[in-house]
Amino acid sequence: MFDLGDLYQQVIIDHTKSPRNFGKLEPCSHDAEGYNPLCGDQLHVYLQIDDDMIKEVKFEGQGCSISTASASLMTEKLKGKSVREFEHLFEAFHEMATADMSEKPDEETLGKLAVLAGVKEFPSRIKCATLCWHTLKSAIEHSDKAAKTE
Amino acid sequence: MGMPCDTEAIRSDFPILHQEIYGKPLVYLDNAATTQKPHCVIDAVRHYYEKDNANIHRGVHTLSERATADYEAARETIRLFFNARSKKEVIFTRGTTESINLVASSWGDTNVGKGDEILITHMEHHSNIVPWQMLCERVEATLKVVPMNEAGEMDMHAFETLLSERTKLVGVVHMSNALGTINPIRTIIKQAHAVGARVLVDGAQAAAHVAVDVQALDVDFYATSAHKMYGPTGVGVLIAKETVLDAMPPYQGGGDMILTVTFEKTQYNDLPHKFEAGTPNIAGVIGFAKAIEYINAIGLDAIAEREKVLLDYATQKAVAFDGLRQIGTAKDKACVLSFVMDGVHPHDLGTILDREGVAIRAGHHCAMPVMQFYKVPATARASFSIYNTEAEVDALFIALIKARDLFA
Numbered sequence: 001m002f003d004l005g006d007l008y009q010q011v012i013i014d015h016t017k018s019p020r021n022f023g024k025l026e027p028c029s030h031d032a033e034g035y036n037p038l039c040g041d042q043l044h045v046y047l048q049i050d051d052d053m054i055k056e057v058k059f060e061g062q063g064c065s066i067s068t069a070s071a072s073l074m075t076e077k078l079k080g081k082s083v084r085e086f087e088h089l090f091e092a093f094h095e096m097a098t099a100d101m102s103e104k105p106d107e108e109t110l111g112k113l114a115v116l117a118g119v120k121e122f123p124s125r126i127k128c129a130t131l132c133w134h135t136l137k138s139a140i141e142h143s144d145k146a147a148k149t150e
Numbered sequence: 151m152g153m154p155c156d157t158e159a160i161r162s163d164f165p166i167l168h169q170e171i172y173g174k175p176l177v178y179l180d181n182a183a184t185t186q187k188p189h190c191v192i193d194a195v196r197h198y199y200e201k202d203n204a205n206i207h208r209g210v211h212t213l214s215e216r217a218t219a220d221y222e223a224a225r226e227t228i229r230l231f232f233n234a235r236s237k238k239e240v241i242f243t244r245g246t247t248e249s250i251n252l253v254a255s256s257w258g259d260t261n262v263g264k265g266d267e268i269l270i271t272h273m274e275h276h277s278n279i280v281p282w283q284m285l286c287e288r289v290e291a292t293l294k295v296v297p298m299n300e301a302g303e304m305d306m307h308a309f310e311t312l313l314s315e316r317t318k319l320v321g322v323v324h325m326s327n328a329l330g331t332i333n334p335i336r337t338i339i340k341q342a343h344a345v346g347a348r349v350l351v352d353g354a355q356a357a358a359h360v361a362v363d364v365q366a367l368d369v370d371f372y373a374t375s376a377h378k379m380y381g382p383t384g385v386g387v388l389i390a391k392e393t394v395l396d397a398m399p400p401y402q403g404g405g406d407m408i409l410t411v412t413f414e415k416t417q418y419n420d421l422p423h424k425f426e427a428g429t430p431n432i433a434g435v436i437g438f439a440k441a442i443e444y445i446n447a448i449g450l451d452a453i454a455e456r457e458k459v460l461l462d463y464a465t466q467k468a469v470a471f472d473g474l475r476q477i478g479t480a481k482d483k484a485c486v487l488s489f490v491m492d493g494v495h496p497h498d499l500g501t502i503l504d505r506e507g508v509a510i511r512a513g514h515h516c517a518m519p520v521m522q523f524y525k526v527p528a529t530a531r532a533s534f535s536i537y538n539t540e541a542e543v544d545a546l547f548i549a550l551i552k553a554r555d556l557f558a
Contacts, residue, residue: 004505008498008556016557017493039497040514040527062527064497065557122501 007118007125008065011073016065021075025058032142034061034135036127041067045075045136052083059132066116066125071132073113083140089113090133097126155448155456161537163188163444174507177542182327182355182486182533183511184377187441191381194440198433205429207406221432224439225422231442232372233363234389238421241395242435245386246354247277249373250321252388252401252425253350254281257371260399261348262318264290269312269347270321271296271304272523273329276516278321278352291318298523302329302478310341317347324356328515328531329478330461330486332360339369348394354378354386358535359457359484361450364389376434381441385434388425395421402427453536457485460534464543471547473554477529488515488531491550493557496530502556506549508542 025031025046034043043061047054057078059071074093078086089109096105096117105117119129161167164186169176178186198220204213206221222237229240243249258281262268268282272295286293294317296309304322313320320342325332339349353362353374364372371394375386400407400418404427409417418424445453464487468476473492491499500512511531514521521527532546 004502004556007501013557038513040518040521041497042527064495066498068495125497125501128497 007122009115009118011112011115012065012069015069015072019059019068019072021058021072021079023058023060025056028056030139032135032139034131034138036063036067036131039064039128041128041131043067043071043132043135045071045132045139047136047139049083049140054078054081054083054086057136063131064125064128066119066128067131070116070129073116074132074136077111077113078136086136086140090137093133094130096120097129155452155536157456157537157539160448161539163190164537165189165192167537171507171509172505175545177506177508177538177545179532179534179538179542179546180509180511181535181538182378182515182531184383185358185380185535186537187382187437188380188444190444191437191440195382195433195437198436203433206432207423217432220436221430224435227439227442228387231362231446232387232389233365235365235392238392239364239389239395241388241390241422241425242430243373243386243388243425244384244431245375245377246352246373247281247386249371249386249388250277250350250352251281253371253373253390254285256398256401256425257348257394258282258285258319259289260397262286262289262291265316266291266318267294267314267316268292268319268321269294269296269309269317269342271309271323271333272298273302273304273326273331273517273520274321274323275327275352275354276518277354278323278350279519282319282321295519298331301480302326302331302483302520303480304331304333304338306334306337309338313341313345313347315345317342317345320347320349321352322349323352323354324362325353325359325484326478326517326520327355327486328488328517328520328529329480330483330488330533331478331480332356332482332484334482335369336367339367343368358445359450359454370394376438376441379438379441380444382431382434382437385431385438387438392421395425400424400427404428406430448536454484456536457534460538460540460543461485461487463540464532464534464546467543467547471550474550477524477526485535486531486533488529490526490529491554494553496528498557499530499550499553502553503546503549506545506552508546508549510546 028046029049030047041063045059048056057075092109105114107114166186202216204217206218225237297305342349348370350371357374358379372389377383407427477488496512
């Protein structure tokens with residue numbers, strides 16, 4: 001049986017209690033607000049992208065352990081990556097969170113993010129893990145919206 | 151009646167309770183979302199589909215006559231339960247939400263105009279907010295909100311101040327699903343009537359716990375759902391004064407709500423059929439009546455007494471639990487223990503408790519303004535019913551300790 005400990009791994013608890021890159025980024029080149037109306041999770045991501053490189057990324061908001069830890073781990077992973085690498089990671093993460101149980105996550109690409117693979121056993125919690133990724137994607141794709149903060 | 155509840159006997163009436171979740175006995179504490187269904191309700195629905203299924207009010211064959219008789223007998227059972235004056239005052243709907251939308255559309259569009267006011271309370275469920283917002287937008291009326299205090303009780307002084315001759319309707323929840331608060335609806339109705347306003351009471355949460363006598367209350371509209379009263383989902387009722395209903399235009403057009411139809415003009419059917427367009431949820435209505443009979447057999451007084459014992463037991467444990475903050479501590483409340491816990495988000499609590507077999511609700515309970523008031527994004531909510539036991543309350547708190555330890 002899938003154990004609770006597989007979802008709430010120590011890394012996740014740690015990132016919940018002390019989220020990395022938490023706070024506002026001012027100024028920033030891109031930002032977006034993410035909201036899950038079903039559960040009330042709310043987060044704001046901020047990016048500084050120069051020459052297609054993610055120089056800085058931060059987030060703030062409120063949510064459950066899974067959404068906070070996922071956002072924290074995401075920011076840690078993305079700093080210094082190119083937008084192209086982000087897109088690749090987005091696909092890999094999405095795949096991991098929604099794939100069939102039998103499929104092993106692409107740990108080589110995902111690294112520490114693979115600790116979130118457990119969410120797929122908790123269908124009501126998948127969105128908690130993916131909210132930050134979707135928010136970041138929309139921040140990058142709608143750079144016009146972010147232009148006001150420049 | 152008057153006898154204490156035999157919890158073991160009651161539990162044996164509910165087949166769903168006797169199962170394990172992740173190897174642990176199911177502890178169902180999400181009764182404010184929906185209650186479980188006793189054998190008699192499940193059997194009534196099954197019997198209808200196996201023996202009597204037919205469309206009602208039109209067939210001359212035996213099955214149709216049986217189905218019609220059972221459907222109309224159900225209306226009488228429900229009339230009696232709420233003490234409506236006649237069956238004309240008992241309108242079947244899909245549930246509380248549809249009942250409220252019916253009133254907001256049919257009564258609202260004809261009786262509320264520019265500059266008028268609709269008064270609701272801060273603890274309303276979305277279904278008693280949004281239909282009024284939509285009405286106010288349509289007719290350029292204003293929606294006003296009665297504040298509540300930190301305990302989750304309606305501010306009766308503010309209510310009096312907000313009431314005026316501009317108030318056309320007061321919409322108030324009888325019992326709050328998010329907080330458990332029971333509102334003093336008798337006083338509210340009296341005061342509203344004094345300024346000429348109508349009152350709609352949202353009874354979704356209350357009707358299985360508190361006796362409702364619509365005549366004694368003199369309430370204009372009382373809306374509730376079967377599925378929170380041990381009955382099927384997708385069926386509910388609007389009880390309203392015949393004189394008020396008579397003056398209202400139909401809500402939906404279709405079959406069963408007409409007497410004659412020509413392309414030039416349609417003559418509407420009499421009450422209650424005027425408001426029941428189309429083939430209704432016949433099996434649901436029959437199951438609803440069975441659920442009411444089930445409640446009657448135990449007795450609402452006995453139910454209320456037993457549920458109070460359980461709530462008091464749970465509240466005592468909650469008060470003693472380190473880092474737990476109760477949301478909603480009204481003097482007059484029932485069945486609901488809403489709370490937040492230091493260091494553990496309600497959604498994580500929901501998941502962790504589920505793995506212990508304990509089903510609670512985590513979220514905004516479709517009452518986002520209540521969450522905004524307490525400045526919390528969500529709460530965890532355990533809600534109790536007649537089949538719950540003290541041992542199940544213990545299981546809840548043992549699981550809460552586990553959750554706290556996980557994040558310690």
